[in-house]
Amino acid sequence: MRIARETVAGAIPRIMLRFETAGESHGECLVVTLTGLPAGIPVSVDGIDRELWRRQQGYGRGGRMKIETDHANIVSGVRHSRTIGSPIAILIENKDWKNWTEALPIEDVDGGEDKKKPVTRPRPGHADLAGAIKYNFQDARYILERASARETTARVAAGALAKALLKEFDIGVLSHVIQVGTARLQRSVNWDELVSLSQKNEVLLGCVDREAEQRMKQVVDVAYRTGDTVGGVFEVVAHNVPPGLGSHITWDTRLDGRLAQAIVSMQAVKGVEIGFAEEGAAAFGSQVQDTIHYNKQGREFTRGANRAGGLEGGISNGQDILVRGLLKPISTLRRPLESVDLATRETAKAAYERSDICVVPAAGVIGEAMVALVLAQAFLEKFGGDSLEETKRNYRGYREQVKNF
Ligand SMILES: Cc1cc2nc3c(=O)[nH]c(=O)nc-3n(C[C@H](O)[C@H](O)[C@H](O)COP(=O)(O)O)c2cc1C
Numbered sequence: 001m002r003i004a005r006e007t008v009a010g011a012i013p014r015i016m017l018r019f020e021t022a023g024e025s026h027g028e029c030l031v032v033t034l035t036g037l038p039a040g041i042p043v044s045v046d047g048i049d050r051e052l053w054r055r056q057q058g059y060g061r062g063g064r065m066k067i068e069t070d071h072a073n074i075v076s077g078v079r080h081s082r083t084i085g086s087p088i089a090i091l092i093e094n095k096d097w098k099n100w101t102e103a104l105p106i107e108d109v110d111g112g113e114d115k116k117k118p119v120t121r122p123r124p125g126h127a128d129l130a131g132a133i134k135y136n137f138q139d140a141r142y143i144l145e146r147a148s149a150r151e152t153t154a155r156v157a158a159g160a161l162a163k164a165l166l167k168e169f170d171i172g173v174l175s176h177v178i179q180v181g182t183a184r185l186q187r188s189v190n191w192d193e194l195v196s197l198s199q200k201n202e203v204l205l206g207c208v209d210r211e212a213e214q215r216m217k218q219v220v221d222v223a224y225r226t227g228d229t230v231g232g233v234f235e236v237v238a239h240n241v242p243p244g245l246g247s248h249i250t251w252d253t254r255l256d257g258r259l260a261q262a263i264v265s266m267q268a269v270k271g272v273e274i275g276f277a278e279e280g281a282a283a284f285g286s287q288v289q290d291t292i293h294y295n296k297q298g299r300e301f302t303r304g305a306n307r308a309g310g311l312e313g314g315i316s317n318g319q320d321i322l323v324r325g326l327l328k329p330i331s332t333l334r335r336p337l338e339s340v341d342l343a344t345r346e347t348a349k350a351a352y353e354r355s356d357i358c359v360v361p362a363a364g365v366i367g368e369a370m371v372a373l374v375l376a377q378a379f380l381e382k383f384g385g386d387s388l389e390e391t392k393r394n395y396r397g398y399r400e401q402v403k404n405f
Contacts, residue, residue: 159369254314275309
């Protein structure tokens with residue numbers, strides 16, 4: 001996080017690139033604002049919509065995704081297909097809103113009480129109970145409306161803009177699925193495979209390996225048959241990131257910590273892995289650290305492997321950044337778990353609302369957005385610039401310095 005030089009001691013640090021989302025799952029629309037992108041970055045609405053489409057895909061999605069066809073309605077900050085430096089605001093309509101205007105009106109109306117769709121049997125694993133207690137609602141409806149991962153549509157729109165900035169510097173951010181339930185991808189993956197995967201117009205489970213993807217599908221089929229749900233693991237890869245983003249100097253400037261926070265802030269993500277953290281924890285140090293070599297002809301440092309996931313000491317080291325998100329299975333079950341009715345305090349089956357069964361590929365796309373946003377923040381902290389030209393000039397100067405190191 002870059003701290004504005006003029007802030008006084010104790011003031012809240014100002015992040016150079018920041019975004020905020022608003023909107024409820026069945027409200028009129030989602031809203032995102034993104035402030036701090038330099039002027040001059042090319043923006044394509046179709047490009048953002050493609051990212052929104054990717055977020056909606058995957059085998060195991062529920063009925064809601066059949067209703068929505070997300071579209072980014074940019075209302076400020078972009079003119080003539082380029083950013084102009086002012087805050088960017090995007091609206092994304094919820095097509096389902098027309099079915100909820102009476103249940104969730106902005107203004108109360110006479111007789112409106114009967115139209116509500118209360119949720120009084122909180123679902124284990126959701127924000128329902130903790131949120132209802134915290135905000136003092138006897139009906140968890142308002143809680144789940146905001147806790148829902150529908151909010152991530154807005155994150156993906158902001159992430160598409162962060163990707164547009166990174167693309168100007170040849171940095172790419174993509175994802176793939178490495179595990180669904182117990183079915184796991186058993187091989188490594190290269191960048192070109194991820195590019196091909198992202199260009200597909202039909203998404204099954206977002207895995208680069210056909211055989212592994214079929215095994216993953218079988219697990220989802222079991223969940224379908226038994227009224228259950230399933231989680232898994234996605235991996236986000238950031239390619240061509242320069243060395244030197246983030247810093248070792250303070251806990252909150254470490255890029256690994258910032259990426260971890262961004263990924264775990266996603267609904268249903270319960271764990272983050274950077275590089276081969278889990279394997280590494282069970283191995284000896286000599287098998288885990290990536291050896292350092294020097295290519296005298298090319299005048300560059302190379303590494304024996306990338307088990308560190310492109311991050312050492314909270315700083316990008318020039319290798320691909322690898323961040324994994326571990327998703328728990330979706331909480332809403334067709335065979336609901338035991339809960340308590342908030343009205344009667346009697347034992348009851350948890351509420352059921354139309355729901356996804358498996359969302360690992362979609363979560364990968366959201367993970368890409370979160371990683372892109374954090375990298376764009378760190379990038380602008382390092383290189384600054386109010387216009388793309390200025391950022392590019394600063395970046396070129398740094399690349400020259402690294403080349404001559
Ligand atoms: C892409 C995506 C879609 C999701 N869809 C659903 C869903 O349809 N039903 C559901 O119960 N949970 C769904 N979740 C998960 C819940 O939003 C999440 O579990 C809940 O808000 C509680 O937060 P927590 O799991 O982070 O503690 C989804 C998560 C993601 C990432």
